[in-house]
Amino acid sequence: MIEVFLSCLALGTVVGFLAGLFGIGGGLIIVPSLVYLLPMAGITQENLMAAALGTSFSTIVITAFSSAQRHHKLGNVDWNISKIFIPSIMISVFLSGLMISRLNAALMSKLFAVIVIYLAGRMIFSLKKEPKIKPLTTQSTIIAGGIIGALSSIAGIGGGAFIVPFLNSRGLEMKRAIGTSSFCGAFLGLSGTFSFITSGWNVEMPDYSLGYVYLPALFGITLTSYFTSKLGANAANVLPVETLKKAFAVMLVAIAINMFFK
Numbered sequence: 001m002i003e004v005f006l007s008c009l010a011l012g013t014v015v016g017f018l019a020g021l022f023g024i025g026g027g028l029i030i031v032p033s034l035v036y037l038l039p040m041a042g043i044t045q046e047n048l049m050a051a052a053l054g055t056s057f058s059t060i061v062i063t064a065f066s067s068a069q070r071h072h073k074l075g076n077v078d079w080n081i082s083k084i085f086i087p088s089i090m091i092s093v094f095l096s097g098l099m100i101s102r103l104n105a106a107l108m109s110k111l112f113a114v115i116v117i118y119l120a121g122r123m124i125f126s127l128k129k130e131p132k133i134k135p136l137t138t139q140s141t142i143i144a145g146g147i148i149g150a151l152s153s154i155a156g157i158g159g160g161a162f163i164v165p166f167l168n169s170r171g172l173e174m175k176r177a178i179g180t181s182s183f184c185g186a187f188l189g190l191s192g193t194f195s196f197i198t199s200g201w202n203v204e205m206p207d208y209s210l211g212y213v214y215l216p217a218l219f220g221i222t223l224t225s226y227f228t229s230k231l232g233a234n235a236a237n238v239l240p241v242e243t244l245k246k247a248f249a250v251m252l253v254a255i256a257i258n259m260f261f262k
Contacts, residue, residue: 001208001216004041008220011037016063016225018251021232021239027157028116028251030056034217035109041214042206049108050101051205054196054212056156057097060189062222063229064158068183070233076179078172084141085184089159090191092149097195100153101212108154115155122165136170153192158185178236 011033018029034052043051071077100108134140144166152159160181167177193213200212208215239247 001041001206004037004214005216005220007037008217009224012059012063012221012224013228015059015221016066016228017232017235021236021247027056027060027152027155028119028161030059030221031112031156034214038214038217041216043214046105047200047203047205047212049105049112050196050200050203050212051209051214053097053100053108053153053156054193054200055214055217057189057192057196058213058218059221059225060158061186061193063225064182064186064189066226067229067233068179068186070230071179071182071236074175074179074233074237076176076237077183078167078176078180081136081141081167081172081180082183084138085145085163085180086187088142088145089149089152089184089188092146093153093159093188094149094191094195096150096153097192098199101196101199111154112156115151119161133171134169136167136172140170149188149191152188153195156192158182159188160185175237179233182233 011030015029031052034055035048038048038051038055039045068077100111103111144162148159148162148166151162155161158181160178163181163184164174164177167180168174172180197211197213200209203212205212206214
């Protein structure tokens with residue numbers, strides 16, 4: 001347990017900064033890292049992917065709220081969009097999480113890899129031309145929230161990898177898209193956490209677990225990510241838009257390569 005906790009302290013330092021910078025909640029890095037670390041805590045292969053996803057969602061809550069607080073002070077959170085996005089995202093991720101956690105562990109890993117590859121490809125190709133701006137309506141926001149919640153439950157992410165490009169393609173300036181994504185992602189993470197706690201409640205897990213959430217990993221990651229997420233949010237406010245897009249794409253490509261060749 002101690003080794004996992006200390007490793008998660010270091011992991012949280014990196015994840016927090018990236019969460020603040022990209023508004024992604026850090027799940028794309030947390031999940032594959034926990035798949036490597038959690039067996040050290042005695043979590044079986046059968047429950048490994050579900051535990052990684054559930055624990056990832058729980059860390060997103062604190063990290064994303066910390067990041068969103070900073071983005072709010074910088075004026076980067078759109079409240080009108082958030083109040084429509086949040087209910088549909090929370091309902092979708094809760095129901096989807098209940099289903100995903102019951103899948104075969106190998107299938108869950110493959111689905112995660114597919115999501116990462118899709119996100120990497122989308123960001124890379126979107127860099128070649130300006131996105132066509134579409135109208136942002138209540139209906140499109142609710143539908144997008146439902147889809148994003150379902151996809152996020154597969155990858156254990158705060159939805160930022162989907163929310164940011166969606167809002168940006170609807171005319172929201174990149175910095176505000178990232179700030180709004182951080183705020184919505186916190187509620188998505190909260191709903192995902194409850195979902196994986198519920199689905200794993202009667203599953204045999206190591207001590208210090210709450211359903212599929214492994215608490216030492218949660219505390220280790222959030223102890224450091226809470227502080228470094230604010231540094232990332234500050235960086236997001238001063239970096240140029242094009243740099244943000246390129247950095248976002250490079251990060252996703254690196255993760256996709258790791259998932260395919262590890």
